[in-house]
Amino acid sequence: MSETSATRLFAWLWRDYLRPHKALFIGALALMAIEGSMLGFLSWMIQPMFDDVFVEGKASTLWWVGIGIMIIFFVRAISGTGQKILMTKLTQLSAAEMRNHLLRHVMDLDSSYHQSNPPGQLIERVQGDVTAVNQIWAGIATGLGRDLIALVALFGVAISVDWQWTLIALVGIPFLVLPSFAAQAYVRKRTGVARELAGRMSTRLDEVFHGINPIKLNALESYQSNQYAALQKDRVSAEVKSATGKAAVPALIDIMTGIGFLGVLVFGGSEIIAGEKTVGQFMSFFTAMSLTFEPLRRLGAMSGQWQAAAASIDRIQAILNVTPTLTSPASPRPVPTGAPAISFSDVTLDYGDLPVLRGTTFTAEAGKTTALVGASGAGKSTIFNVLTRLVDPKDGAVTIGDTPAAELSLPDLRSLFSVVAQDAALFDESLRDNILLGRTDLSDQDLKQVLDAAHVSDFLAKLPDGLNSAAGPRGSNLSGGQRQRVAIARALLRDTPILLLDEATSALDTKSEAFVQAALEKLSVGRTTLVIAHRLSTVRNADSIVVMDQGRVVDQGTHDALLERGGLYADLYNLQFAQSQATK
DSSP states (O other): OOHHHHHHHHHHHIIIIIGGGHHHHHHHHHHHHHHHHHHHHHHHHHHHIIIIIIITOOHHHHHHHHHHHHHHHHHHHHHHHHHHHHHHHHHHHHHHHHHHHHHHHHHHSOHHHHHHSOHHHHHHIIIIIHHHHHHHHHHHHHIIIIIHHHHHHHHHHHHHHOHHHHHHHTTTGGGGHHHHHHHHHHHHHHHHHHHHHHHHHHHHHHHHHHTHHHHHHTTOHHHHHHHHHHHHHHHHHHHHHHHHHHHHHHHHHHHHHHHHHHHHHHHHHHHHHTTSSOHHHHHHHHHHHHHTHHHHHHHHHHHHHHHHHHHHHHHHHHHHTOOOSSOOOSSOOOOOOSSOOEEEEEEEEEETTEEEEEEEEEEEOTTSEEEEEOSTTSSHHHHHHHHTTSSOOSEEEEEETTEEGGGSOHHHHHTTEEEEESSOOOOSSBHHHHHHTTOOOOOHHHHHHHHHHTTOHHHHTTSTTGGGSBOOGGGTTSOHHHHHHHHHHHHHHHTOSEEEEESTTTTSOHHHHHHHHHHHHHHHTTSEEEEEOSSGGGGTTOSEEEEEETTEEEEEEOHHHHHHTOSHHHHHHHHHHHHHHHTO
């Protein structure tokens, strides 16, 4: 194990996660030291037991030796139990704080990071890698606090009996060095592969469970099962190779110990035969060296375990070293008051080599509804992303009221918006929790008004537990229209001055659309509203319609004005009207 790396790990853990629980840590280390030292006392008691009791037959010595050994085991049992309890509490607390820290950091990273890193990989880092690191640092702490103390005590007894015997017992140690370094490098490499495969397996499961209906409809069960089985096969191979490397160092210690015992038995046995040493001395030494066997093996195994943890540490710190590029300004401007106007002025944005917005310019008037229409890929959703600073434009200016969006802090900027999208993001919690999202300052009467305005009250009676019914994973227990109305209730509770509607009714049937549209009309009153719409019939009454094509604004006006002067909007509207007539 690299001393520098171990020091770096513990410095990082101590600074960020262990310092608040230092009393627990110090208490656990103290109990470990007591537990480890008991082995030294036990081996020390062996000499009087053999020489005074078994050889010379002193009955008086029998009791104090027996009681002394009993006390040693009592103290070891109590201290061992105590340190395990304290370490379990400490490791669980530190793991929880590490996961929370990592999760918060990941959520703060740019959307582009999440697009290039699958959810399964991130889940595995927050869950699996943190667990691996936590187990290893706890094992290292236990090794240093208990096993190292035990070795010091045991070697102290062995040296007090005969220092030459001790040197002979340790004759094989120099031969451990190079093989140990090779085993450590091998373990780190193979464990890194195993952790990467674990992330890919999590990603595959995430995709399977979220896409279970398309998998069934396309008869892809065997394909997905085979893909997962292939990943499992590779992971089994990587884990076995990693375990082989971890087992190598303890195995080398076993070999070294066997050679050392042979040397001591030959050299020490001749001295006993010659009367230079007593049987009690030999048994005390033999017991001390025998008891070093397990602590030595555990400490030797730590080098392999450390390399396994190092792979996870590298993955965790790789995430923690990523910093978001979308940050709040050093001196943010005050938040605009009221329902502000929104202005895009010559805004350009590229996704890699692909131009998405090309000099986009338009104004959404304060307190009015502005619709964004155009073919797929025209840049409509990107407008929302730029406005909320999920991505920053390459050039141009975005202002809210009289304030540039980039000069507001991110929390202040995003507090201005309520978003209702085509796919309402619901959590596997009750409807009440999905709507309140942690708020506790709302009275039952105020909540009822929100539910009525969002038309949520219309379907509550049909649910088994009303507002306390489970929404299911991603809201799967609700219909599309019901999920949209829950999202509208959330938006009403946020009570923000700007409303963003992204294809909010496009996936609904006619009846559900009527309910949702009525709720949206109530929600948009007194707010600056931007609407992305595919069905042009839903935005006929918008105060202004912005027509987009390939990242540019090609026209803007009311529905009637745009139809009157022809152009892209009139073409789109006439095409949709003809299609609707054909389906009747």
